[in-house]
Amino acid sequence: MSAWTRKDLLTIRELDRNEIELILQTGRTFKELLSRPGRKSNSLEGRTVVNLFVEPSTRTRTSFELAARRLGADVVSIDSESSSFRKGETLKDTGLVLQAMHADFVILRHSAAGAPGFLAERLKAHLVNAGDGAHEHPTQALLDVFTIQERLGEKRDWKDLHVVICGDILFSRVARSNVWALTKLGARVTLVGPTTLVPELFSELGVTVAHDFDSVLLDADVIMLLRIQHERQRRSFFPSVGEYVSLFGLNLDRFKRCKPGVLIMHPGPINRGVEIASELADCPNSTVLDQVQNGLAVRMAVLHLLGGRENPASP
Amino acid sequence: MTPLPPSLSFHDRSPSSVFIRGGRVIDPASGRDETADLLVIDGLISEQTGKPDSSIPVIDAKGLIVAPGLIDMHVHLREPGGSQKETIATGTRAAAAGGFTSVLAMPNTNPPADGPNTIALMRQRANETSCINVFTSGCITVGMKGEQLAPIGSLHKAGVVAITDDGHCVQNNEVMRRALDYARMFDLLTLDHCQDYNLSAGGVMHEGYWSTVLGLPGWPRIAEDMIVARDILLSELTGARIHVQHLSSADSVRLVREAKKRNVKISAEAMPHHLALTDASIEKYDTHFKMNPPLRERSDQEALLAGLADDTIEILASDHAPHASYEKEVEFADAPFGIVGLETELGIFIKLLIEARVLDWPQMLAKLTINPARLLRLDRGTLASGAPGDITLINPGLPWQVDATKFYSLSRNTPFDGWELPGRATHTIVAGRVVWNLEKGFAP
Numbered sequence: 001m002s003a004w005t006r007k008d009l010l011t012i013r014e015l016d017r018n019e020i021e022l023i024l025q026t027g028r029t030f031k032e033l034l035s036r037p038g039r040k041s042n043s044l045e046g047r048t049v050v051n052l053f054v055e056p057s058t059r060t061r062t063s064f065e066l067a068a069r070r071l072g073a074d075v076v077s078i079d080s081e082s083s084s085f086r087k088g089e090t091l092k093d094t095g096l097v098l099q100a101m102h103a104d105f106v107i108l109r110h111s112a113a114g115a116p117g118f119l120a121e122r123l124k125a126h127l128v129n130a131g132d133g134a135h136e137h138p139t140q141a142l143l144d145v146f147t148i149q150e151r152l153g154e155k156r157d158w159k160d161l162h163v164v165i166c167g168d169i170l171f172s173r174v175a176r177s178n179v180w181a182l183t184k185l186g187a188r189v190t191l192v193g194p195t196t197l198v199p200e201l202f203s204e205l206g207v208t209v210a211h212d213f214d215s216v217l218l219d220a221d222v223i224m225l226l227r228i229q230h231e232r233q234r235r236s237f238f239p240s241v242g243e244y245v246s247l248f249g250l251n252l253d254r255f256k257r258c259k260p261g262v263l264i265m266h267p268g269p270i271n272r273g274v275e276i277a278s279e280l281a282d283c284p285n286s287t288v289l290d291q292v293q294n295g296l297a298v299r300m301a302v303l304h305l306l307g308g309r310e311n312p313a314s315p
Numbered sequence: 316m317t318p319l320p321p322s323l324s325f326h327d328r329s330p331s332s333v334f335i336r337g338g339r340v341i342d343p344a345s346g347r348d349e350t351a352d353l354l355v356i357d358g359l360i361s362e363q364t365g366k367p368d369s370s371i372p373v374i375d376a377k378g379l380i381v382a383p384g385l386i387d388m389h390v391h392l393r394e395p396g397g398s399q400k401e402t403i404a405t406g407t408r409a410a411a412a413g414g415f416t417s418v419l420a421m422p423n424t425n426p427p428a429d430g431p432n433t434i435a436l437m438r439q440r441a442n443e444t445s446c447i448n449v450f451t452s453g454c455i456t457v458g459m460k461g462e463q464l465a466p467i468g469s470l471h472k473a474g475v476v477a478i479t480d481d482g483h484c485v486q487n488n489e490v491m492r493r494a495l496d497y498a499r500m501f502d503l504l505t506l507d508h509c510q511d512y513n514l515s516a517g518g519v520m521h522e523g524y525w526s527t528v529l530g531l532p533g534w535p536r537i538a539e540d541m542i543v544a545r546d547i548l549l550s551e552l553t554g555a556r557i558h559v560q561h562l563s564s565a566d567s568v569r570l571v572r573e574a575k576k577r578n579v580k581i582s583a584e585a586m587p588h589h590l591a592l593t594d595a596s597i598e599k600y601d602t603h604f605k606m607n608p609p610l611r612e613r614s615d616q617e618a619l620l621a622g623l624a625d626d627t628i629e630i631l632a633s634d635h636a637p638h639a640s641y642e643k644e645v646e647f648a649d650a651p652f653g654i655v656g657l658e659t660e661l662g663i664f665i666k667l668l669i670e671a672r673v674l675d676w677p678q679m680l681a682k683l684t685i686n687p688a689r690l691l692r693l694d695r696g697t698l699a700s701g702a703p704g705d706i707t708l709i710n711p712g713l714p715w716q717v718d719a720t721k722f723y724s725l726s727r728n729t730p731f732d733g734w735e736l737p738g739r740a741t742h743t744i745v746a747g748r749v750v751w752n753l754e755k756g757f758a759p
Contacts (some may be wrong), residue, residue, distance in 0.1 A: 114600030
């Protein structure tokens with residue numbers, strides 16, 4: 001397996017299969033480390049990690065904060081409410097300031113697609129994309145494939161897996177990153193949702209586009225549900241949440257027709273009773289909490305590979 | 316910022332005389348294409364041939380094309396109100412260095428040119444600082460808001476040769492109908508930036524594979540096609556002349572072609588960037604590839620080239636849209652639309668149209684000279700005797716590399732930096748006076 005050579009993690013699209021596997025393997029090492037009480041890594045000791053969240057997020061920011069701390073880094077978090085953004089400082093100037101402060105890592109969440117690449121070009125620091133607009137959310141996809149592999153067993157060949165991603169694909173960075181990760185690993189991917197939110201154009205990404213949830217869920221090994229954004233309704237992407245739920249909500253009736261061991265995934269936060277029936281979110285097939293746990297290990301792996309010490313577990 | 320050439324305040328455009336010896340004289344207006352001498356006396360093309368008296372300066376044009384002065388009918392000079400991007404002084408120098416003797420300035424200045432006062436100011440500034448002919452256009456609606464007609468009659472009296480809300484598009488079909496009907500009284504051409512705002516809402520790039528991959532909101536072809544179709548219908552209804560600007564979509568080309576077969580009074584224009592580039596260039600979110608309408612796909616490029624070849628599209632222009640580097644150096648979605656074009660367009664047209672054998676020289680030059688002159692009712696664009704002595708000399712075989720740092724424009728926002736181009740203008744002559752030449756620049 002090749003060694004890691006990239007300065008930044010901006011997209012899954014630019015990674016090859018070996019790089020993805022390397023992150024997953026490193027993630028397993030960290031997960032094992034986390035399971036042993038009292039064990040901590042010093043991979044990032046003395047390094048400064050800046051969490052720059054220009055778009056609000058609780059889950060991802062917390063996960064990155066914890067990951068960086070468990071690696072021994074000093075962590076600073078700056079969010080969208082902070083004064084410089086309010087005063088209209090440009091992203092370029094924010095980047096220059098972080099450079100001058102000798103940040104070693106910048107974790108960026110931004111509403112503008114492409115913002116991480118823009119900043120990465122201007123910074124010596126390692127940049128991790130924590131979600132940019134509707135573009136990519138690479139660590140989410142990595143923790144998702146990590147979770148699938150963990151739950152279905154490493155021996156299961158990706159080629160034999162059918163993953164169905166359902167919902168607001170058009171505006172979803174999670175869907176895009178997952179499409180790249182899953183297809184690079186060799187899985188079969190079907191995107192399903194209303195024609196307005198799952199345009200045929202997506203088939204050019206090497207996946208199947210479908211609009212009938214009932215027919216595609218029958219042979220799904222994994223069903224990944226995306227949060228449906230109520231504001232889309234105003235822009236006439238679908239007539240009502242009620243209609244959406246009737247066509248694309250994962251309810252008990254639909255669940256009964258799925259394969260018995262089907263994994264139900266959701267990046268969160270969940271709209272209970274909308275994209276997923278409340279009971280299903282809590283059932284044994286649900287991976288929602290595994291995803292949160294694995295996010296920590298995978299993010300540690302990413303930070304470590306980008307710029308940590310060679311031996312992650314050394315005292 | 317590049318210092319302005321020392322000749323900034325030098326704007327001697329008084330008529331002069333020049334003898335251009337032994338070039339390939341191409342005058343698309345008359346079909347002339349021959350090796351000949353050309354004489355300008357006191358600012359006008361002379362019918363006299365043969366050697367003039369020795370006081371008249373001579374240019375040896377052997378190996379050069381002698382064309383009517385090029386006209387770019389789609390240029391943003393940004394004055395008044397945008398001097399961080401461009402001024403009439405710098406923009407017209409960029410034009411001259413690109414081979415253009417005349418430009419049509421768009422009215423989306425600040426304040427917009429929606430009344431005679433702003434037009435008077437622009438014309439005065441042009442008179443003081445421009446080295447070439449600056450023609451003005453006025454807004455269709457007050458403040459380019461698309462609601463209330465601008466004083467089109469007063470704009471006409473103030474000297475505009477066209478009306479347009481360029482950069483904006485009148486969405487209200489009733490307002491557009493009245494504007495076209497009203498402009499007909501003055502035989503003013505209406506230029507339309509074709510964009511349906513609902514269909515393109517939020518769009519920052521072509522809706523297609525790359526917008527899907529990059530997660531950027533799409534600006535689909537249909538948003539242009541819908542307005543082109545509307546404009547065709549309104550032109551048929553009113554009998555007014557309409558010009559659809561910067562076509563980017565294959566279907567728009569088809570709509571214009573079909574309308575012309577029915578003798579609809581419609582004309583169309585194509586820009587170098589839509590011919591040269593596709594949306595794939597945006598892969599790295601480089602804002603130098605962000606313009607409006609957006610870069611589209613190979614099939615659209617081919618349709619535009621076919622439209623140029625069969626004269627569905629009779630105008631070539633730049634949509635020169637300067638922006639300061641700090642304005643462009645932001646997140647892709649937040650960056651302003653537009654790129655500079657005056658100093659690169661001729662070279663790109665030679666590469667994509669002449670070298671690729673889409674058009675021959677007379678066909679291409681028609682789209683840069685007599686065609687815009689006829690649409691705008693200008694008494695130029697030809698080398699006929701008695702016409703203004705506006706002439707561009709072009710070396711068709713002089714390879715050069717684009718270097719944005721050497722632009723005369725105040726702005727550097729070009730996607731063509733570093734491109735190798737096959738030819739360029741060598742002399743720009745306005746009313747018999749060489750205002751720029753490749754060797755000496757603007758030095759007198």
